[in-house]
Amino acid sequence: MRQVTHVMAQVALVPLAALLAAPAPVHGQAKAATPPAAASASPRATVVRVSAIDYAFKTPATIASGVVVFNLTNDGADLHQLAVLELPANRTLSEFLDTYHNKGIIPAWMVAVGQTQVIAAGQEALLALRVKPGRYILACLMPARDGRAHTEKGMVWQVTAR
Numbered sequence: 476m477r478q479v480t481h482v483m484a485q486v487a488l489v490p491l492a493a494l495l496a497a498p499a500p501v502h503g504q505a506k507a508a509t510p511p512a513a514a515s516a517s518p519r520a521t522v523v524r525v526s527a528i529d530y531a532f533k534t535p536a537t538i539a540s541g542v543v544v545f546n547l548t549n550d551g552a553d554l555h556q557l558a559v560l561e562l563p564a565n566r567t568l569s570e571f572l573d574t575y576h577n578k579g580i581i582p583a584w585m586v587a588v589g590q591t592q593v594i595a596a597g598q599e600a601l602l603a604l605r606v607k608p609g610r611y612i613l614a615c616l617m618p619a620r621d622g623r624a625h626t627e628k629g630m631v632w633q634v635t636a637r
């Protein structure tokens with residue numbers, strides 16, 4: 476049992492590293508710079524405060540769509556980060572958690588919209604995204620020292636963007 480947990484923790488690091496290495500996939504945010512019409516309009520950003528504690532996120536369940544700035548603060552003691560993943564209409568949060576916790580990977584049908592860097596206690600991180608209406612999962616993709624994912628301990632939260 477101990478060994479299985481250990482292996483899962485190592486595998487769980489892979490998607491996080493991959494996400495950190497690659498620029499966030501396009502979904503919803505990359506198009507903002509292209510159309511000249513949009514460039515002249517001044518987009519109003521909504522700030523969504525996300526407090527990370529050991530081990531949960533404190534943040535609203537409903538957010539605005541459009542330009543959203545996630546303001547993550549680490550109010551816990553462990554290292555934390557914030558990943559924003561789009562949840563397809565035909566999928567559920569528990570399906571995501573089932574794959575992530577049992578196979579150690581983020582399911583291919585999830586779209587990673589963006590994520591912050593990993594921050595220590597007392598630090599903050601800002602993540603600006605163009606969010607389209609839909610359902611999103613906010614997750615901390617860190618493994619804990621005991622080998623369990625922070626999501627397993629409760630650092631996962633579903634939000635709806637309207």
Ligand SMILES: [Cu+2]
Nearest residue numbers: 555615617625
């Ligand atoms: Cu965390």
